[in-house]
Amino acid sequence: MQTVRRLSLCCGLLILWNASGAFSAEPxxxxxxxxxxxxxxxxxxxxxxxxxxxxxxxxxxxxxxxxxxxxxxxxxxxxxxxxxxxxxxxxxxxxxxxxxxxxxxxxxxxxxxxxxxxxxxxxxxxxxxxxxxxxxxxxxxxxxxxxxxxxxxxxxxxxxxxxxxxxxxxxxxxxxxxxxxxxxxxxxxxxxxxxxxxxxxxxxxxxxxxxxxxxIKDAVHPDAPGQLVMAAAxxxxxxxAKPLSNIRITVGSQAPVVRATGGVATEVTGTGDELSFLWEADGLPWAPPPETEAGIRLLNLGHRWTREALEVHGLDPGQYDLLIDGEPVGRFSAEQLARHVELQSNPRTPQYQQAVQVAELNRKRNDTAIRPLRNEWRDFQAARRVEAGLAFQPDNEKLKAQLATLQKSLIGIEERIAAHETLASEIDNEIRKVNRPLPRKYELKKHVPAEVSVRIREGGRPLMNALVQLHGLLGVMAEARTDGTGDCLLQTQSGSDLDPGDYWLVIKPGPRMELAAADMFSQMVTVRSGRNEFELQLETCLKSQ
CATH class of the missing domain: 3.40.50.1110 (SGNH hydrolase)
Incomplete structure (x- = not known):
């Protein structure tokens, strides 16, 4: 047991001077x-x-x-x-x-x-x-x-x-x-x-x-999923570790009732089939990079560490489209919304995209500045170890040569460290410009499936057996062939609803047909919720009714 040599009271802490010559504070x-x-x-x-x-x-x-x-x-x-x-x-x-x-x-x-x-x-x-x-x-x-x-x-x-x-x-x-x-x-x-x-x-x-x-593929150094487990621990x-936010809104015959944590909801309006509000969050979701996926899954990370929940009661039965800043982010039933939906890992939300931008900038900061800075210290550590070896073997020529080489590599280390730290600070400033949450407009709208019918005329006569398609970013989204009257009602290939949006309307001639105007016709059209009727006169242009 070490002997206490001196006892003093300093700044309200009990300070002990022990036999090793080091200060220790009361734990x-x-x-x-x-x-x-x-x-x-x-x-x-x-x-x-x-x-x-x-x-x-x-x-x-x-x-x-x-x-x-x-x-x-x-x-x-x-x-x-x-x-x-x-x-x-x-x-x-x-x-x-x-x-x-x-x-x-x-x-x-x-x-x-x-x-x-x-x-x-x-x-x-x-x-x-x-x-x-x-x-x-x-x-x-x-x-x-x-x-x-x-x-x-x-x-x-x-x-x-x-x-x-x-x-x-x-x-x-x-x-x-x-x-x-x-x-x-x-x-x-x-x-x-x-x-x-x-x-x-x-x-x-x-x-x-x-x-x-x-x-830990090499048994010692955790890979990205393991490193995420370390960060979470x-x-x-x-x-x-606590939820990011929880928004609970009840709509009905009177003004909506809001209870929220992790931010402030304002400008709240709603009825039984729609809801709109402005949400100012305290923070963004935690968005680890894709290579950590195994760790995310094992940890149930989104739900446990960064849950972003939306809960809405009192909606009429049916499906609802959730839009944030005018962009669709998901479709949920009234029952799902009453239980709550979690948005923290939804890549379509603008706040998740903002969080990914932060993470990508920080990856750049660590790859280009932090890790190279750490590399500077390896030769310092090696030099100290060689010096310790020379203390026991002062005539060891091999150790002397190693130390000389290491000392040469350490020349300018302070300048290099300063350069790495400057770069890290510059990227940190970039991150600070994009890491603050922005006010987001949330809208829930009752989903009305889009229905598209097309009527085609060529020279005043119905164009029969023509293949009509709607093309989106993922390819053909809906199609049908015109009947004897030149009409068709487009159907999705999977039988699911067609989402509103901009599509290319493409018309191809049917088998054993001669198409006077062109071999194929295409034009951009905007499809809205509900009934959409398009009439095409091949001698003129496409119009929406």
């Missing part, structure tokens, strides 16, 4: 983050953080769900790092950014990728305590994140030679590290995030249907 457990405009979170880690994926997805969430706050995330991951390596770069790569929170993800390399080794663990334990001391010294709050999963099944399936003891024991070693870290967080203070549990649980859940399922354990 304070944190269950949620108190984020304010301008706050910085540093993610300190190894190659799993260096991948710049789970940090990117957390950024996407903050950009879309907290659009009014400028939260800065600094990625401080370096491939191959152990806790001792993180200490080497702490001043420049952590403290220099004046973080409010430091999220620490270390342990994958510290355990040696082998069965439990107590000497390695005690080194990890010592260095994690030193990291905790440094975080307290700079006035930040730690967020302790468990090491992730070692996927032994993926390792065995890779075809590469892997020691049997590694596949049998290393995931259990990481479980031990994580269990210790939970206790460590309780004694040293800060927040705790379990990454190990969700990755293992969801992987084994998926393997009930697909025996070789993995989110971080957000859930720190209590960010």
């Amino acid at each position: 304070r457990r944190v269950d949620r983050l108190d984020l304010q405009d301008g706050d910085t979170i540093v993610f300190l880690g190894d190659s799993i953080t260096h991948q710049s994926l789970f940090t990117q997805y957390v950024e996407d969430f903050f950009y879309t769900r907290l659009p009014g706050l400028r939260i800065r995330i600094h990625n401080s991951g370096v491939g191959g790092a152990k806790a001792s390596d993180a200490l080497q770069r702490f001043d420049r790569d952590v403290a220099a950014y004046k973080p409010k929170y430091v999220a620490v993800l270390l342990g994958m390399n510290d355990g040696g990728v082998k069965p439990y080794d107590d000497e390695l663990f005690q080194t990890y334990r010592r260095d994690m305590n030193r990291i905790a001391d440094r975080i307290v010294e700079i006035g930040a709050t730690p967020i302790w994140m468990t090491p992730t999963m070692y996927d032994a099944t993926a390792a065995r399936a890779s075809g590469r030679p892997v020691p049997a003891e590694r596949t049998e024991f290393y995931n259990a070693t990481l479980a031990y590290y994580g269990a210790w870290l939970r206790e460590f967080a309780g004694t040293r203070g800060g927040a705790f995030v379990d990454l190990y549990g969700p990755l293992n649980e969801l992987t084994h859940q998926a393997r009930r249907d697909q025996a070789d399922f993995t989110m 971080f957000l859930e354990d720190l209590q960010f």
Whole structure:
């Protein structure tokens, strides 16, 4: 037990000076983050953080769900790092950014990728305590994140030679590290995030249907779906996981009644068969990129983390078209709307498209600025390791040559880091221009199927057996042949309703026919809800009645 040398009261905190010469504050457990405009979170880690994926997805969430706050995330991951390596770069790569929170993800390399080794663990334990001391010294709050999963099944399936003891024991070693870290967080203070549990649980859940399922193809570095699981675990354990919005409106004989969370509904008008209102949301849906789809599905992410619900009561029975800013986004029955419909993953809503734009810009920011910045630190880490080796072998010429090469590569590193940070800031400013929700006009209109009839005359006589088609973006949407009177009623090929919109009306001559005016005629027409009648005189032009 360390001896207390001095006791003082400073700024309301009990500060202890211990025998190791480090300050330590009375531990304070944190269950949620108190984020304010301008706050910085540093993610300190190894190659799993260096991948710049789970940090990117957390950024996407903050950009879309907290659009009014400028939260800065600094990625401080370096491939191959152990806790001792993180200490080497702490001043420049952590403290220099004046973080409010430091999220620490270390342990994958510290355990040696082998069965439990107590000497390695005690080194990890010592260095994690030193990291905790440094975080307290700079006035930040730690967020302790468990090491992730070692996927032994993926390792065995890779075809590469892997020691049997590694596949049998290393995931259990990481479980031990994580269990210790939970206790460590309780004694040293800060927040705790379990990454190990969700990755293992969801992987084994998926393997009930697909025996070789993995989110970690190389056994160590989570792929995009696994990185999304990590981001979701971080957000859930720190209590960010909650619905985006819920709009509940009741229409009837009197004025509509509105109850809403996550935004404000105004200009609400409606009856039993229509509804219109202006919606100003507090945030945008979280829209992870397509490559995370397996993670989205396993997490039920849209419903649990970013649900955007619309619930309408009192509508007359029937089908209703939902339009946002005049664009159709879906068709729902009155019964579905009374239960509620969820829009957060609907690619046709303008807010989802806006969220995708934010995510694509942030992907560009991480690909072109953040990941290259992290690459700069690999040579720094390598140089510090070689220096440590030379301290024990000062006459080792090979190590001296390696250090000289590494030191040469470090020339200009500050300028390169500054250039990467400037680019990241420029793209961040672009994101800030498009991440604020815009007022959206919602309209529910009772669906009236479009019906299209065509009458064709050539030289005043009915044109019989001609093939009449409506062409849309997806090809032929409806067609029919004219009868003996030159008339036809177009039918969709699937038997479903024809949606209103702009189409090409195409007329082709029937078999064994001579068409004097042309071999084929086409013209753009606008089809509206309800009955549409078009009459074509081939000598003149097409007109709508």
